[in-house]
Amino acid sequence: MVALKDCLSRSQSVLVTWDGSCAQGALQGFVSEVQALVAPGGRVSVENVERLISSAHADSRFDAVLLGLVPGSTTVHSTEVLEEVARILKPGGNVLLKEPVDPGADGVAGLRSPTQLSSALKLSGLTEVTQVGVILEVLQGPDGMQHHQGPSSSDVASVTLAAKKPNYEVGSSQQLSLSRRPVPGTDWKSSADPAAVKLWTLSANDMNDEDVDLLDSDELLDQDDLKKPPPSSLQAGGCGEGSEKKRKACKNCTCGLADELEGEKSQSAAPKPASSACGNCYLGDAFRCASCPYLGMPAFKPGEKVLLNPGHLGDS
Secondary structure (H helix, E strand, O other), X not given: OXXXXXXXXXXXXXXXXXXXXXXXXXXXXXXXXXXXXXXXXXXXEXXXXXXXXXXXXXXXXEEEEEEOOOOOOOXXXXXXXXXXXXXXXXXXXXXXXXXXXXXXXXXXXXXXXXHHHHHHHXXXXXXXXXXXXXXXXXXXXXXXXXXXXXXXXXXXXXXXXXXXXXXXXXXXXOOOOOOOOOOOOOOHHHHOOHHHHHHOOOOHHHOOHXXXXXXXXXXXXXXXXXXXXXXXXXXXXXXXXXOOOOOEOOOOOOOOHHXXXXXXXXXXXXXXXXXXXOOOHXXXXXXXXXXXXXXXXXXXXXXXXXXXXXXXXXXX
């Protein structure tokens, strides 16, 4: 239990998890041992690992969490359980985890390798994951019967890992100072890595013009690229279908047919020139109204261009 003594200290709040494969006497004995390590002032809470997620412990409540350390435990801790442990741990808190792992090349269904278990702890938000030990043992349940994890072996390897929660709260933020102004009178290159400075420094001697192939932009296009494509090649499928009198552009027309049809439509819908108010201006004064601008002028033929005397346009 050297690792357990290194993980715990006096006056700490500790969570111990157990599962159905743990004997009642083994659980009581382990809890008593943990209470002796954190006394006086310490507190030990016991939780079934299957109910840990639904127990609704407060954030950053425990100084340490002990997973699967009760003798006889065969729990394979899920990702959700490891994430919950990271949530209820105080910043800088310790985790000590014991779990059956894949013993070798044959493999055991449902078990992770020590490397995979270490990665799962890191992905849950824990750091400084170290392996305390790996042993071969016969896993037993509360009835004293052996519980084999594999179809062909009675001995299953279990690994014990230690980890820590980073010394900050989940969701906390820290402003980064990105502006680094050089101190007056000093050269900024003196504080930089010489290899990095040399890598990012470019002088005129670093490039030989004879070794550089310059591309002529005119050579990138040939004569076929300069030819104007026919309008028919620009039409999408369905564009311009129909009779010559009722051509119809497609919805996403890009060949210009939609603009052409719109122009023809606007020309056909152009308003006709307004006719005379009375329609008798060209007949003469006998037929004209009192406000006709052609009063005093002789009759003229319809459509004939008539020039008004500037005297008629003045104020009367």
